[in-house]
Amino acid sequence: MAEKQHRMTRQRQIILETVKGLKTHPTADEIFGLVRKRLPRISLGTVYRNLDILTEQGIIRKLDTAGQQKRFDGDVSPHYHVKCVKCGKIDDLYFELPQPSSEWSEKTSFQILEYNVELLGICPQCQKGPSHH
Amino acid sequence: MAEKQHRMTRQRQIILETVKGLKTHPTADEIFGLVRKRLPRISLGTVYRNLDILTEQGIIRKLDTAGQQKRFDGDVSPHYHVKCVKCGKIDDLYFELPQPSSEWSEKTSFQILEYNVELLGICPQCQKGPSHH
DNA sequence: CTCCTAATCAGGAATTATTCTTATTCGAGG
DNA sequence: CCTCGAATAAGAATAATTCCTGATTAGGAG
Numbered sequence: 399m400a401e402k403q404h405r406m407t408r409q410r411q412i413i414l415e416t417v418k419g420l421k422t423h424p425t426a427d428e429i430f431g432l433v434r435k436r437l438p439r440i441s442l443g444t445v446y447r448n449l450d451i452l453t454e455q456g457i458i459r460k461l462d463t464a465g466q467q468k469r470f471d472g473d474v475s476p477h478y479h480v481k482c483v484k485c486g487k488i489d490d491l492y493f494e495l496p497q498p499s500s501e502w503s504e505k506t507s508f509q510i511l512e513y514n515v516e517l518l519g520i521c522p523q524c525q526k527g528p529s530h531h
Numbered sequence: 532m533a534e535k536q537h538r539m540t541r542q543r544q545i546i547l548e549t550v551k552g553l554k555t556h557p558t559a560d561e562i563f564g565l566v567r568k569r570l571p572r573i574s575l576g577t578v579y580r581n582l583d584i585l586t587e588q589g590i591i592r593k594l595d596t597a598g599q600q601k602r603f604d605g606d607v608s609p610h611y612h613v614k615c616v617k618c619g620k621i622d623d624l625y626f627e628l629p630q631p632s633s634e635w636s637e638k639t640s641f642q643i644l645e646y647n648v649e650l651l652g653i654c655p656q657c658q659k660g661p662s663h664h
Numbered sequence: 665c666t667c668c669t670a671a672t673c674a675g676g677a678a679t680t681a682t683t684c685t686t687a688t689t690c691g692a693g694g
Numbered sequence: 695c696c697t698c699g700a701a702t703a704a705g706a707a708t709a710a711t712t713c714c715t716g717a718t719t720a721g722g723a724g
Contacts, residue, residue: 403670405672405721407673409672446710464647466709505624506613506624513650517635518643518644540701559681580702
């Protein structure tokens with residue numbers, strides 16, 4: 399099972415620091431924008447590659463939310479998310495869900511691994527005015 | 532609230548029949564492939580447009596599953612889905628999952644509209660061999 | 665410290681899914 | 695039939711992400 403070696407490059411380090419340093423759930427290009435301030439020559443491809451590597455390593459989380467852009471989360475503790483249907487913003491939800499029950503597996507031929515709950519709603523900001531951005 | 536008029540064109544009719552006639556959860560291009568057999572000159576854009584219109588009308592369902600391609604479902608009765616993490620195939624689940632509790636909404640400042648439950652698993656086919664597709 | 669090499673990088677092209685544009689056609693109410 | 699807004703085919707455009715290439719570098723071996 400030869401695992402691939404991973405070097406800690408300056409780029410990867412700064413991308414990691416950036417994601418961990420945010421309480422938001424940034425998209426790849428938002429991270430790109432921030433990292434660029436410290437590493438002006440970094441490329442978007444590098445950001446994507448490192449976000450994927452860090453996700454594989456379980457150091458950050460990739461939010462496979464329905465919709466267009468994927469978002470990333472520096473908080474890998476178990477929690478769920480709400481997404482604003484208007485602006486796409488994501489908020490954390492720290493509640494417990496029951497474990498997948500064996501009863502479920504009996505009713506499907508799939509081997510069930512996990513389940514996610516994604517709540518959809520409207521964020522405080524978009525509740526105020528008719529979204530005019 | 533002037534609803535937009537919708538004409539029943541031959542294209543829309545056949546797209547609808549196709550989706551309703553399938554027990555699978557086809558992607559837009561799979562539907563395109565099938566509809567094409569009856570309407571060789573139809574364009575992919577027409578398929579997309581009509582799938583969206585039919586979804587708006589609640590006649591079919593668009594599955595906003597995380598991942599790359601969206602899938603459609605001719606069965607609009609309430610049920611959930613499992614997605615195979617290996618091949619992306621989707622299966623229906625006709626059992627009850629934990630209902631959203633008001634407790635959840637209290638923990639966020641978002642106005643909750645709806646919630647999705649997405650189960651992830653491995654389909655029978657992918658359980659067998661080391662996925663060599 | 666120096667060498668070596670696989671891992672990584674920057675830059676940009678390629679891919680993929682979906683939406684949009686435009687000129688033309690058509691469904692259905694009058 | 696006529697009319698007209700809705701719908702169509704074809705293909706361009708967009709957006710997010712992945713892939714490709716030749717140059718660079720981290721970090722272990724010597």
